[in-house]
Structures are given as structure tokens and as C-alpha cells.
Amino acid sequence: MSSSDFRPIEWSGDARSGTLRLLDQRLLPQAEVWLNYTGVEEVADAIRSMVVRGAPAIGITAAYGMVLAAINGEKRGLKPTALKQHLASAHSVLAATRPTAANLFWALQRCSNCIEDSPSAEMLLVLARSIHEDEVAANRRIGQFGAVRVQPGAGVLTHCNAGALATGGVGTAFAVLSEAHAQGKNIHVYVDETRPRLQGARLTAWELSRLKIPYTIICDGAAASLMAKRKIQLCVTGADRIARNGDTANKIGTYSVAVSAQHHQIPFYVAAPRSTFDVSIRDGADIPIEERAQSELINWGEEQVCPQGAAVYNPAFDVTPAPLIRGIFTEMGEISPVTEERICATLGK
């Protein structure tokens, strides 16, 4: 699995002068371009514009963003109280980038807790690195727990991208695919292209190509008909936020996959680290769903495909209710059935 072990998020330097490097995911698979960040506003822009995306990756990026803010505050000679205010402001800037991914708020909260007594870039860098490494380790275990459920020769459908690009490690849903493949299970992956941003066609396909895992890209609307043809034996996706009862927000179209899977009696799984759970939220109805720019649907390359003045609704996520989810693969094991009781027990809440 070594060729999957690349990192789309890199920290170079130390706690006095560091740079966050991000692989610009908007340009994949055509070009691999790395961008360098030394300021928190620019990091916020990178999250907002989807240079980096995927819930765990957003959390990791935000933590490094806090390190950059601390470095810049210390360079300006800010005293502890002023530095804390400066970091609180950085926290706000980063928290305002994208509303749905739990990992963003989870990582920022850990950063704020870390500097509650004495703010320092050094401590924040230790924390950011540990968040990053923890996610990498969590990914591997998620893959191992998930691969158990993949039958030899299975067709596996995934939606959007929950791979290395989305997580910093080997991925969540993608780790299940790569682990099952590495175990010689001879799987075939069906990749929803995932409108409107095409993360499936662009990113998941690119990651599958790197690992030489056999796959086929389909348009999102074709998934149900492939299920009817018995080409798909299991569905697995990542998650952006999981409520206490197991309702799961993920890329728009995920709910449609889950409904179709239930109709065809195909198990639908979610793969996510503990940082994606938000037990403060009772159920999916309370998960904030980001609406993105209408232009993501209106334009096709350089061309405007919708009529002038067309109304467009472009939610980035939908919510799959817990009863449609057979199990959630986490680094602590599989949560199944997906109930509040099992989730809280697994998370130790």
C-alpha cells in the first residue's frame, strides 16, 4: 500500500518558521500542484475554495492554520493575552469556512483547549502533528475493520472521495477499498462521478489508478441500475458529520445511494474517524448543510449550460438517516447497529 501513502497536507519547518503545503485538489487529476501557506487567512481561503476538502483533511488543515496564526502572532511579539485574542480570531476565521464537517470544529476546539493556559506555537504544532498522525493511524484501522465486510469478488460502490486526499492518511471509505484490494479480495470499485464537483471522477479515480485497483466511473444516476443488475454487493462512503443517533451528513447524493442500496438489499456502510462524530447534535435535522455557489451547476467548463436567470439549488451535503446505515467503520471498530447507545458506548461518551 506504499504508493497510497502520500500526503496531500504537509508541514515543513518548525514552530518558529513553518509552511503548510497543500496539494491543490482542484487541479487533479490533470496537474499535481502544491501551494504554500504561511497565513491563516490564506488557509481559510484554501478550505473555502476546496484546494483541500474532505472532513478529516479540513480538520488537519485547520489545526496547522492555527499553528501559522500562532507563529505570526509570536513573530509580532504578542504577549500571552494578546496572542490568545489573536488565536481566538484565527479560530473564528477558520470556523467560518465551511459549516458541515464536524472535524473542522473538533480540531479547532482541541487547539483552543490546548492553549487555554499558555498559548504557544510550539504546543499547537505538537498538537497539529498529533491530530495529523492520529488520523493516519485511524485510517489504517478503519480500513482493516471495513475490509472484513467486503466479500471476495465484490463490486463496491463509493460516492465522492474519502481517500488520502480527503483525510491526510490512507482515507476512510477508500481505506476499506485499498485494504480489501491489498488482501487480494479481487474487488471492482464503481465510482459515482459525484456532481457537482466531480470528486469521484477526478479524485477517487485518480487514487484508485495509483493503486491499480480496478474501477469504473459512472454518472450518479447510474448507480441504482447497477444495483438492479447485481453488479454492486456493498456501498461505502465517508462522512462529514455524524449525529449522536448515527444520522450521517455526507456529500450530496449519498442519501440517494443509501436509499437505492436499501431497495436492493445491499449493505450501505459509512467509514469515519471519531473526529467526525458530533454527539452534541441529537440527529441529522440539526446538522448544518452548506449551500455552495450556483455557478457549480450553471457553468460547464467555460460554457454556461443553464438558461440565463435559471434558479439553482446546490446543497453540498445531504443526511442519511441511521436506519439506512448497516454499520459505521471507525478506528475503534464497527458500530452496528447504528444507534445512539452503540455510538456513545464506542466513543466513551
Add this chain to the structure above:
Amino acid sequence: MSSSDFRPIEWSGDARSGTLRLLDQRLLPQAEVWLNYTGVEEVADAIRSMVVRGAPAIGITAAYGMVLAAINGEKRGLKPTALKQHLASAHSVLAATRPTAANLFWALQRCSNCIEDSPSAEMLLVLARSIHEDEVAANRRIGQFGAVRVQPGAGVLTHCNAGALATGGVGTAFAVLSEAHAQGKNIHVYVDETRPRLQGARLTAWELSRLKIPYTIICDGAAASLMAKRKIQLCVTGADRIARNGDTANKIGTYSVAVSAQHHQIPFYVAAPRSTFDVSIRDGADIPIEERAQSELINWGEEQVCPQGAAVYNPAFDVTPAPLIRGIFTEMGEISPVTEERICATLGK
């Protein structure tokens, strides 16, 4: 409804020298360009490349294509036997363009029957015009029967384009929308953009804009979540071929809409003229499904979005089993429940 009463297919001239004019639907909504056809090979190309698309419109176009073939044969002074051979060859060329739409084969069969005794361009033109006019009249009645099922204030989801552009008349599924709107039912239409060719975003939205019917474009993956939010009270689509038992082939993604509708207990309807029924086919498993070029998914405008060498599966249609269809709106009335018995009784077979 006069502003919807445009025709994307026009015949100009007579049976000695005529031209088929087609609105190039590939360029909508950006540009309204008409193309002129005087040869059957060019007409076949127009169908294949989707200058004209939509099952009823393909049937009408093919009938006019046969007229052009007859005109050219007569111009070359072909005797009846040679002219029949010439027309049989034209029939084959047109039949080989697209495999799924029943209307294509239905129209061609009517043309062949018409000239069985004595082939003539004049008779074929009378037939083609009558096929065209019959479809226009059928569309109106389909709209009237369908509008009965639309509750005031309803959100109505449609997929792909089954409007004037697809039919030559006021449309099939679209006629239901336009008639309900004309009756003051205050509907709101949700339009699946319909990957990969975006006929929803490009064509249905354009037709809705012309009639000032309120609508919102969504990506295909968002339909299920809108159903969960109770924004949609009814779904209606067109059809490309309906088997004797009511199984219905339509644009890829239609089946996914029907499955989601059932999950949310929302009625899913099909609207189609009798020319779309193929009672020679027992059920949906026997409907030939066209696979189109991988490039429809691989490229995005000028850009290649999938990785080099990516495998793509691009079926143009899927099959919705009859039990998921609440009713079929035809020019003879609504067929409901959708059973072989009711279909054969309605069609008089």
C-alpha cells in the same frame, strides 16, 4: 400555452423537393441554430449525434428522413422495385442510429407498411406529416390527463427533457407541467440536471423559462434529499420504450428517481404516447439499452476530468419496473395500475 407551441422539427417544401429543418439541441440554451437536411445519411447523423433527441422526436425525424430518401430516389428516376430497395436501405440506416427509443422503430415500420404496395415520396410525406400531427395532438391530451394528478402548490420533479424539444408537440412529461401551470395550479418544478448530457439543465430549464413556469435546477444526487424535505409531491418523466408489462426505459437516472419516490411514498408517473409502447417486448429485461461514448463522462468542456486510462460505463438509459410506476399518462387516458392487462386493453392489443 402559445409560447410553448414552437416546433423543433419542421418540414419545408413538398414531396418533390423538401428540406427537413432541425433545431440543433446540442447548442441550447446558448444559441438557437437551425440545420437543414436533404439526405437520409445526414438525418441519421443528426439522430446519432443528438441534434434531435427524445423518443417521439426521433420517430418523427426518422419518418421525414424516409421522405427525403424517397424524394432522392425519385429524383434519380428509380423504378418501384429499385425505389423499394432504396427505401429499405434508408430504413436500415435510420434504424441503426439509436437502439432504445421504441418510437424510432414504430415510425419506420409505419413508413415501410405505407409503401409496401407502391412506394412514393408523396405518400410518405402524408404519413410523416400525420405522425407529426398525431404526436402533437397526443401531447395535448397527455398533458390534460396528467394535470389531473397534480395537486395545487405541488413541487414536481422531472428528469431529463420530455418537452417540445423531445416530441415535436408540447411534450409528454412537460405537457403535464405546462398544463398544470396553465390551469393555475401554482406548481414549482424541480429539474434534475440529468448527467451526462444535461438535458434537464440545458433543455427542460430553457422550456420552463420560455413559459415562465417557476423551477429550480438541482444535481441528480439532490433529488432524494428534496423528497426527504417534502419539497416534492409528484414525479413525472417521459419514456423511451415501454414493455408490455409496463417496465419503462428512460434516461439514465430515472430508475433512481423512481426508487427514491417509492421510499418517500411520492407518486412516480410516466408520460408517453402510444408510439412509445412496444408490446412485442415482454418486460424491461428485453429492452436494448444504448451505451454511449465514454467521452460524455471523461471530458468537462475542454478539460479531461477523469484520469488517463479511466474505465467509464455510460449507459444512456435505465429501466424502471412497472411496480414503481403509479400510472402512465397516454393520449388514451391514464393507465393505472401499470399492468400488462391494462396496457393491452388501453392500446387495443
